[in-house]
Amino acid sequence: MSPAVRFVNCCRHFGSIRAVDGVTLDIAEGEFFAMLGPSGSGKTTCLRLIAGFEQPDEGHIEIFGETAEGVPPYKRNVNTVFQDYALFPHMTVGENVAYGLRIKGVPLADREAKAKAALSMVKLGGYEGRRPAQLSGGQRQRVALARALVNNPKVLLLDEPLGALDLKLREQMQEELKALQKQLGITFVFVTHDQGEALSMADRVAVFNDGKIVQVGEPADVYERPLSRFVADFVGSSNVLSPAFASGHGGAAKWTSLRPEKVCVFPLGAKVGEGQSHADGEIKLISYQGAVTRFSVASGDMRITAEVPATETSFEPGNKVRLIWPKSAMVTMEDGA
Known part of the structure; x- marks a missing residue:
């Protein structure tokens, strides 16, 4: 069976900066996979390569066995949840969640029903008529998550989605995200610089540094048996x-x-x-x-x-x-x- 996502010797350069430098990696279907590393380590660029917002300069990417190079983001069966939520302030919560379905031409009644179901999934049933400005940070994050899930993606990409939340809410959302991933059974790829998040949520963790993966494994293995001083200190x-x-x-x-x-x-x-x-x-x-x-x-x-x-x-x-x-x-x- 093909992995959900495959990187084969992928590189992405920005001038002289090798943001991604020879990454080879398989992410299994249904896995909660964390990309962990400091700022500038290459993890977010890898996420953008999966999403299609960036293209590799070298190497090869597959999503469920299909070549991804040159395929635009809207033709990939993936969705992204961003740290800053990226909600439309002039739209209601329901309209925000249904926006992707609207672009795809889904009839109004169908997209409203699907948006309502997605909001119920993230514990925001009944919030369809509110505006983003009327919500807390945690609620806005749930709306962004519902907007991504309503499209039934095969891979959900999460770019430091909890970074703007306070500690108590972040811990609560960690538990909810993990439970939701188990419930849905879809592949989650989660980017974070917070080792606590990666260890507590992920099935496997890839530790990035200077554009390379320096260790990948189950959380306990990475923590208990670091291969390098960088991993020992960072995790x-x-x-x-x-x-x-x-x-x-x-x-x-x-x-x-x-x-x-x-x-x-x-x-x-x-x-x-x-x-x-x-x-x-x-x-x-x-x-x-x-x-x-x-x-x-x-x-x-x-x-x-x-x-x-x-x-x-x-x-x-x-x-x-x-x-x-x-x-x-x-x-x-x-x-x-």
């Missing part, structure tokens, strides 16, 4: 241990990732169990962060971060402590740069 936070430090503390003589939540803080001299590693050091900083307390500890020439559940602690900056972690938490990386 969450990580202690990147030098080859010398790692080999001296029970690991291999390679660049190594150690996640802060794997590290526990004990008084100096605490017993180290079988299968554990440890390092002694001095607390330089303690930071309370709600659910966790974050310790920054100097051990030799390394600064190691530990995150422990936020409970009352007798430790203070300047205290000598012992850090203990499972040896299995030390993950060697292909690239320490």
Whole structure:
């Protein structure tokens, strides 16, 4: 079976800038796929290549087995939800949602019925007569989503759609989007720079940097087994241990990732169990962060971060402590740069 979307050695250049640089990728039908990376990493350009807003300078793109190069956006069975919603302020909510159907020549009664059903799907039933200015940011985002879904696309593209929402609403919309994707069973391709969104929502994640995919896999795999220092640092936070430090503390003589939540803080001299590693050091900083307390500890020439559940602690900056972690938490990386 053909993948929903296939990139084969795709490149897109803007002058001397290689915005997309040799991307090869398959996105499966019915998958919630996240493209994650910092600004300028190439993820949004890849989304625009799928949508047809950009064309590749090199390489090949397929959508459900059909060549996409040269096919205009309106002839592709995809729809895009943008961060800024792109709603028409002079139209009602119902007219906004039905706009694509109107362009396709769908009769009025049919498009009104389909728009009403799409709005019910995103929990905005009864909002058809309102104007976008009368809605909250979260409601406008739902209207944009309904407008995309009303066309029954085989692939839904989401370009940082939650970026303008406050934290509470963003978390709520994450849950709703994931549930909606499971309900509809269509392919979602979601672009974000927020690693929390990607990890919590996606079936698989591609991490982008400098126009290339540097790692792709299931969220837990990308988080727990980063292949490079960039992935370790960008997807969450990580202690990147030098080859010398790692080999001296029970690991291999390679660049190594150690996640802060794997590290526990004990008084100096605490017993180290079988299968554990440890390092002694001095607390330089303690930071309370709600659910966790974050310790920054100097051990030799390394600064190691530990995150422990936020409970009352007798430790203070300047205290000598012992850090203990499972040896299995030390993950060697292909690239320490």
